[in-house]
Amino acid sequence: MTDEMPGADSTRSDPAADATAVMDLLVGGGIAQILHAVAALHIADHLADGALTADEVAERAGSHAQATYRLLRAASSLGLLSYEGDRRFGLTGRGRLLRDGVPGSLRSLVLVQTGHAHWRLWGHFPEAVRHGASQAREALGADVFEYFARPENAEEAALFSSAMADMSGLVTQGAVAAVDTTDVATVVDVGGAEGQFVLALMAAEPRLHGQVLDLPHVVEGARREAGNRGLSDRFSAVAGDFFTEVPAADLYLLKTVLHDWDDEQCTAILRNCRSAAHDGGRALVVEMIIGDIGKPDFATLSDMGMLAMTNGMERDLDEFDALFAASGWRRDKTYPVGGGYHGMELVAV
Ligand SMILES: C[S@@+](CC[C@H](N)C(=O)[O-])C[C@H]1O[C@@H](n2cnc3c(N)ncnc32)[C@H](O)[C@@H]1O
Secondary structure, X not given: OXXXXXXOOHHHOOHHHHHHHHHHHHOHHXXXXXXXXXXXXXXXXXXXXXXXXXXXXXXXXXXXXXXXHHHHHHHHHOOOEEEEEOOEEEEOHHHHOOOOOOOOOOHHHHHHHOOHHHHHHHHOHHHHHHHOOOOHHHHHOOOHHHHHHOHHHHHHHHHHHHHHHHHXXXXXXXXXXHOOOOOOOEEEEEOOOOOHHHHHHHHHOOOOEEEEEEOHHHHHHHHHHHHHOOOHHHEEEEEOOOOOOOOOOOEEEEEOOHHHOOHHHHHHHHHHHHHHOOOOOEEEEEEOEEOOOOOOOHHXXXXXXXXXXXXXXXXXXXXXXXXXXXXXXXXXXXXXXXXXXXXXXXXXX
């Protein structure tokens, strides 16, 4: 330990401030469930037209009046709601992000990340660290994608796809603006969920034809989304397995797919893309990139989520380059695309 590391020298630390700091970290799980309750009870939707009293919110939400008042009070202390006096609460900018079906909404993401599958997996997190692997089989009886594919989990799976779509909004604009589509006519969004990324690219470039490759229970959502955007004539969705085969294309999009898998599995996915690509073909990988250790870095926290949920991980640039080199790709350009994500453009070698 060096003198430069804050708190490294316990003789100089402030025990009371340190205890408060640790307790602030500890309450993070409870805060996540406060977000869950606000989202699940549609509190932000009830307040969309103006401030209401806690009793009025409880009546609309079908929830207990005093418990709802306490929830709204806590949410206002977190900056999700404003307090207008006399037990009346209004929406803040942050709270508005918990509305259902509005542009930029994070409601589905909140619901899925605080819902059954994710929460159970966090409950097994110390075991995941002990064994170096997600405890999904112990917690859910299946890996997370098998779990979502089960008919009885269809509602949670739909929420997961829509959460991915909500998150996509944060980065697709930046990626669409930055990616080089010179000489590109066909694009496959590998593990593309509802196709937010490829559809945004197609909307920006009317000559592009796009496809989503995803699991059978997911692709119908992508077809529906293409229809909603009036892009069905240039779009198709393929139900398949990216470990088996990937359709041919000029450009592959892999957005937050590699972080779900270990190195061997990532190499298999990237090799399948390389086999289907022509020489000089391109791919765009969008992921968080882990930066300098010891500095605040959201990617390292997301990495813990990947350990809890999947076989995957967040990676630093050297780790990405090793994957690309092992699978017939070379990284050509790297740029931030917003929301803490980076685009890494690859060329087939
Ligand atoms: C983390 S999500 C990313 C979705 C999308 N690319 C995005 O960024 O919004 C991973 C996606 O991979 C899909 N997936 C998982 N296993 C797959 C497989 N073996 N073959 C094809 N898709 C798969 C999932 O269904 C899910 O849609």
